[in-house]
Amino acid sequence: MQAAFVGAGHVGLSSAAVFADLGNEVFLLDIDKEKIAALKRGKLPIFEPGLEDRFKKNLGKTLLPTADYAEAISFSEIVFICVNTLSKGGKIDFSPVFACAQAVAQNLGGHLTVVVVRSTVWPGTLEEIEKIMRKENPQASFAVLFCPEFLREGSAVEDTLHPNRIVIGGRDKKAVAISRKFFAKTPAPFLVTDFASAELIKYAANSFLATKISFINEFSRIAEKVGADIKDVARGLGLDPRIGKSFLQAGLGFGGSCLPKDLEAIGDLARTYGGSFEILVAVRRVNHRQHQIFIEKIKKALGGLKGKKIAVLGLSFKPGTDDLRKAVALEIIARLRKEGAKVSVYDPVVVGKAKKILKGVRFASDPYAALKGSDCLALVTEWEEFAKLDFKKIKTLMRTPLVADGRNIFDPPKLKRRGFTYVGMGCV
Ligand code: UGA
Numbered sequence: 001m002q003a004a005f006v007g008a009g010h011v012g013l014s015s016a017a018v019f020a021d022l023g024n025e026v027f028l029l030d031i032d033k034e035k036i037a038a039l040k041r042g043k044l045p046i047f048e049p050g051l052e053d054r055f056k057k058n059l060g061k062t063l064l065p066t067a068d069y070a071e072a073i074s075f076s077e078i079v080f081i082c083v084n085t086l087s088k089g090g091k092i093d094f095s096p097v098f099a100c101a102q103a104v105a106q107n108l109g110g111h112l113t114v115v116v117v118r119s120t121v122w123p124g125t126l127e128e129i130e131k132i133m134r135k136e137n138p139q140a141s142f143a144v145l146f147c148p149e150f151l152r153e154g155s156a157v158e159d160t161l162h163p164n165r166i167v168i169g170g171r172d173k174k175a176v177a178i179s180r181k182f183f184a185k186t187p188a189p190f191l192v193t194d195f196a197s198a199e200l201i202k203y204a205a206n207s208f209l210a211t212k213i214s215f216i217n218e219f220s221r222i223a224e225k226v227g228a229d230i231k232d233v234a235r236g237l238g239l240d241p242r243i244g245k246s247f248l249q250a251g252l253g254f255g256g257s258c259l260p261k262d263l264e265a266i267g268d269l270a271r272t273y274g275g276s277f278e279i280l281v282a283v284r285r286v287n288h289r290q291h292q293i294f295i296e297k298i299k300k301a302l303g304g305l306k307g308k309k310i311a312v313l314g315l316s317f318k319p320g321t322d323d324l325r326k327a328v329a330l331e332i333i334a335r336l337r338k339e340g341a342k343v344s345v346y347d348p349v350v351v352g353k354a355k356k357i358l359k360g361v362r363f364a365s366d367p368y369a370a371l372k373g374s375d376c377l378a379l380v381t382e383w384e385e386f387a388k389l390d391f392k393k394i395k396t397l398m399r400t401p402l403v404a405d406g407r408n409i410f411d412p413p414k415l416k417r418r419g420f421t422y423v424g425m426g427c428v
Helices: 010-021 033-040 051-058 069-073 095-106 125-136 156-161 173-185 195-226 230-238 259-272 278-302 328-338 352-357 367-371 384-388 391-397 412-417
Strands: 002-006 025-029 063-066 078-081 086-088 091-093 113-117 142-146 166-169 190-193 309-313 342-346 376-379 402-405 421-423
Touching: 002 010, 002 069, 010 025, 010 051, 010 063, 010 156, 025 069, 033 063, 051 156, 063 069, 069 095, 078 095, 078 173, 086 259, 091 259, 095 113, 095 125, 113 125, 113 173, 125 142, 125 195, 142 173, 142 195, 166 173, 166 195, 173 190, 190 195, 195 230, 195 259, 195 278, 259 278, 278 328, 278 376, 278 402, 278 421, 309 328, 309 367, 328 342, 342 367, 367 391, 412 421
Parallel strands: 002 025, 002 078, 025 063, 078 113, 113 142, 166 190, 309 342, 309 376, 376 402, 402 421
Antiparallel strands: 086 091, 142 166
């Protein structure tokens, strides 16, 4: 099928590459001309496992980056709106989605076009989008659907190829049939609802995931007090199929561009209707507190932070991505520096972007260089390579052998045997 993805961010870019690879003719549209020029040269703005190969293989054949709305939209049977939303001072702002819908409407061809919104928007927005498009182009033949995106950064390609469900909001039968045909090569349970339900499903999903994380983090504090190991508690809990084992990894909590923003938005939505979302207020508070707890642990173990050298391992908001948006590492580093610590950092993927944001820290080219002469290894993002670190070597490099494990990935007894002081998040 001929399709267009508008917005070359994580969702649009990954989806365009995957669906082009599955045999569709795909336009990838972005208003950022520099980004498009780079994409045409095969230069990707993000890191995502499995993306580059698929992108380069299809580039210029079935995958066509463009900054021209008319070129991308006028012949496409299905158009996906994957542009970002904004969050300003706790207020969610969908104006980029509205602007995009307007531009799509201006460029529709003479045939029926299905316009599928994938950006996360709250109830009422799809109706607004439909109105905007109708006003912009009253004669055009189009139908709007909402298809919430559930892919995770760091596994965007995998999640697009193997979704666990496809939710379609919108009742236009022809449009739903076209969307079903488009997704036929990525089979999954297919749920069709009204707009508002689909809009709420996305927020409910992210809110629930965040709740699971804060739930286990709250328990991790009790686990420490009673001498339990939160990893075993999570294992025992997750074996119950009604609970499930995912999103029960205690530690520094959630960051990224989605969970924090969606929690803010749903709180905002609740206020719009004169209420508040009590559970999510607590979820956010607990998440934030984890950062402070981590800093306090390091401070206590070192007897203060002033003049201490801390090596922070991992910067991205989670492994498998180079995304620094709302990354926990940024806050940890800011707090360490505020308390007078000297910070060195290492991340296997994020370098250039981080150098622009992080001032006053030393960037190391490998973890050992970051750890040389340090008083603490502070593990913030659990990249796979950190689980294989050579602690025998590290012991000879550090000034003080303290390991602060913000994601509980190391083996405490093993480290203690090697002479390290270990502090984890809910394990002793
Ligand atoms: C999240 C959702 O998982 C996706 O389903 C959704 O499509 C996406 O938001 C979105 O709305 O676009 P993402 O933000 O990419 O995806 O990352 P997650 O895998 O959800 O991780 C979020 C944060 O939670 C990370 O900082 C991670 O380190 C943290 N986390 C995750 C934990 O602290 N503990 C866990 O057990 C799991």
